[in-house]
Amino acid sequence: MFLSDLYNETISAVLSNKARSGLTILGVVIGIASVIAMIAVGQGAQKSVEESIQSMGSNLLEISPGVSSNKTGGVSQGRGSAQTLTYQDSLDIAEQISSIKAVAAELVSRYQINFKGNNTNAQVVGTVPSYVVINDLNLELGSFLSDQDINNKNRVAIIGSGIRDDLFGEGVNPIGQKIKINATTEFKIVGVLEETESGGVFGSQDNMVIIPISTAQTYLSNVSYVSSINVQTETQEDLSLVEKEITELLLIKHNIISADEADFSITNQADLIEAASSTTQTFTLLLATIAGISLLVGGIGIMNMMLTAVTERTREIGLRKSIGAKRKEINNQFLAESITLTVIGGVLGIILGWFISFIISKFGGIATNISAYSIVLAFGVSMIVGIIFGYYPAKRASKLNPIDALKYE
Amino acid sequence: MIRLEKINKIYNSGENETHVLKDISFEIKKGEFVAITGPSGSGKSTIMHIIGALDSPTTGKYFLDDQDISLKTDDELADIRKNKIGFVFQSFNLLPRTSVLRNVMLPLIYAGIPKEKRYEMAASALESAGLEKNRWHHFSNQLSGGQMQRVAIARALVNNPSIILADEPTGNLDTKTGEIVLKTFRDLNKQYGHTIVLITHEKEIAEKADRIIFIKDGTII
Secondary structure, eight states: OOHHHHHHHHHHHHHHTHHHHHHHHHHHHHHHHHHHHHHHHHHHHHHHHHHHHHTTOSSEEEEEESOOTTOOSSOOOOTTTOOOOBHHHHHHHHHHOSSEEEEEEEEEEEEEEEETTEEEEEEEEEEOTTHHHHTTOOEEEEOOOOHHHHHTTOOEEEEOHHHHHHHTOTTOOOTTOEEEETTTEEEEEEEEEOOOSSOOSSSOGGGEEEEEHHHIIIIIIOOSBOSEEEEEESSGGGHHHHHHHHHHHHHHHTTOOSGGGOSEEEEEHHHHHHHHHHHHHHHHHHHHHHHHHHHHHHHHHHHHHHHHHHHHTHHHHHHHHHTTOOHHHHHHHHHHHHHHHHHHHHHHHHHHHHHHHHHHHHHSOOOOOOOHHHHHHHHHHHHHHHHHHHHHHHHHHHHOOHHHHHHOO | OEEEEEEEEEESOSTTOEEEEEEEEEEEOTTOEEEEEOOTTSSHHHHHHHHTTSSOOSEEEEEETTEEOTTOOHHHHHHHHHHHEEEEOTTOOOOTTSBHHHHHHHHHHHHTOOHHHHHHHHHHHHHHHTOOGGGTTSBGGGSOHHHHHHHHHHHHHTTOOSEEEEESTTTTSOHHHHHHHHHHHHHHHHHHOOEEEEEESOHHHHTTSSEEEEEETTEEO
């Protein structure tokens, strides 16, 4: 038997009962399409979570004041409200620990900002020049903070583009103008931040005012502590080592013996990414499992149809055997039929699944991501479903005794 | 060319055994037109199965073209059916919704005959079987009983078998059509020299053959 004959026989068998073949194929189409769509949704979610974490800047450690969460008992004051971190801490970290690219202490508060008759409420960040590196900021106009600004406690400010739009109007150059922060202190504008595309995740940089940390401590808050210290390492591999070194350094500096008693906590960005992606991976797996069940049901549909076909075509099988068909040839014929059904179902399912993910991302606003791997997987799975669920019916057909098969009514 | 030597066939050997064939021996020569007949339950179908290489005898020897085929495997028997035997069944056993030509070409698929030769072989078989050319592209289920049986005969002929085994070929046909089909067998035998073995329980039909082998209770009378 030539391969082309096997092909012809298979096609004519599949076409001989179009309605039944069609419905059986539909079962596989739904199975494959849901696998594709569900994996696309899962991977889309994974990708967008990872991207939003990456957009915060890479290789970051954030040191926050306050007790670490694993200390039990006592009243927690909440993260960021404690006053245990100082500007000096950040200078020590920068000086004593290697593999660090940048360190920036921040003192964050909200104040009312005035310019002539206009006013707005904004987040005011007191920080140092390396803030621009860590947060990957770009300037539209002017310049960023300098070391002199810190040392001299200069009253200078860099404003976000949104603040500029609110106080001065869109496209106006505010460099050299003076704004009042907290109604009392005058600051000279030296730079304007570039407008961000998406607005960022945690509050937009567009509505932010940046001033020297020393100025913020002296003129605005009148405190000596900082809200947090951000550290950027050279590479991602350095993160955990640097985290450990900073912990040791700060424990010594703060005269604390046990790490459990630490008056600060460090958030490692790699941990954050890992936690988020493992969540989305679980999510993807869950979706794929649900979809896999419908694929299994489709496979059982194939088996059901093939078993019916074997019974229905018993006489035909008997005839084929009487004119010289061997077991293997009968077996191959039935197997080819079920594989053909699943492969047709697989191809249509991939198209439908792609279409569904397109609809989901277009109208549902959920990011989807169809990977080549999920297509290969779906196609391979449909072949395997055809083989597994076609195997038993084909075996049964090939084992029929020709004498009994010919007599079958 | 067909030689049966002391063929015994026993089903359910053991307690409930049925001795279907008892020491059957006969010979059919090339070019003969032989009828095997007998009442139902006589064992004639079992003889046909053995001659047709669909079944093996329990004991005894069966030679087809001087080749002992009583102890062959399933696949070897399939090869013998493919190359040496053409079956014609009572109920035609044509593939429905399939053209006459494709039905006739079906054995050639398993015989591995190249595609280009198949049409020619099928056409010549259909001509020998006497089916009008304007029916060749019809679906098999659009034909009358007599025409269907001629398609079946053409299918049996197409690969030039040594023998054509016809199992009650007129059983599903009216008398008149039955006679036409029988005439077809006769013509095939006389004009083309095909060896034909006709299995029937009807005496009148058996009498159309050159020789009758009468079976009763598993033995030849």
